[in-house]
Amino acid sequence: MAGRLADRVCVITGAASGIGRATAERFLREGARVIAADLDGDRLATLEGVVPVTGDVSRDQDARRMITTAVDRFGRLDVLVANAGVIPLLSVTEAEGSDFDRVMAVDGRGMFLTCKYAIEAMLASGGGSIVCTSSISGVAGQARQAVYGPAKFVATGLTKHLAVEWAEHGIRVNAVAPGTIETERVAAARVEPGGPEYLAEVERGHPMGRFGTPEEVASAIVFLASEEASFITGAILPVDGGYLAR
Incomplete structure (x- = not known):
């Protein structure tokens, strides 16, 4: 049986790990032709079945090349999953201006x-169809998100503005807003100073009593990218175990 994304040409950024990798793998199972982009070329090379593009989304020429690779290879682009991002855990007193600039460069400008x-x-x-990766931090305030949270508000705002601007041209723009997801970044936080305490507190904020998985977010992204969501645009879909419902 053909998948929900059969023969769709899709670009996924931040595809080497975490939510991006799970999404790329799920898109492949749904029949998509996947251009997988990431700054980590070595890890990207371990993702089978995709057309890999190594680059930095914050660099104009690299971002353009991710898209033109799809068009040059397959003649068009049907889906973008704008997922690339960096996630520092910093309060405003811990962060420097350079931290803010780095996150905004990738998560915002990218x-x-x-x-x-x-x-x-x-x-x-x-x-x-475009699906952006926002966050619960792009909808509500959280501690230690002084640089990451504002960048995710950019993702939320960009989603809504682009959805209104391009709907009449047949382009849908939506976003997922994941809660805390068991990615490599969360694994790293478990051994950072203050990380275990921070994660324990955040986990208590998820009514379902656990963190999510990358595959659960990928399922939501598939839905928004597919024709099943044909009358949905400008939506910010929480995938957060009830965090934003509190």
Whole structure:
């Protein structure tokens, strides 16, 4: 049976690990043709079945190349998953201006650039679907998210504005807002100073009593990318075990 994304041409950024990798693997199972982009070329090379593109989404030429690879290889772009991001755990007194700039470059500017070039490609082929990775930190306040949280509010805002601007051209733009997900970043936080205490507190904020998995977020992304969500645009879909419902 054909999958829900059969023959769709899809670019996924931040695809080497975590939510991006789980999404790439799920898209492949759903029949998509996947261009997987990430800064970590070595790890990206271990992802089978994709067209790999190594690059930095915050660099204009790299972001453009991620999209043009899809068009050059397959003739069009149907789906963008704008997922690349960095997640420092810093309070405003711990953070420096350089920390803020680095996160905004990847999570903010990088998402803007990949969406920009994806929309240009989708206009040429009659429409498409964009799914941005926001966060519960892009909807509500959290401790130790002084640089990451504002960048995810950029993701939420960009999603809504682009959805309104491009709906009449057949381009849908939505976002997922994951809670805390068991990624490599969370594993690293478990051994950072103050990390275990922070994670224990955050876990208590998830009514389901646990963190999510990358695969659970990937399932939501597949839905938003597919025709099953054909009348949905501008939505921010929580995948958070009830965190935002409190």
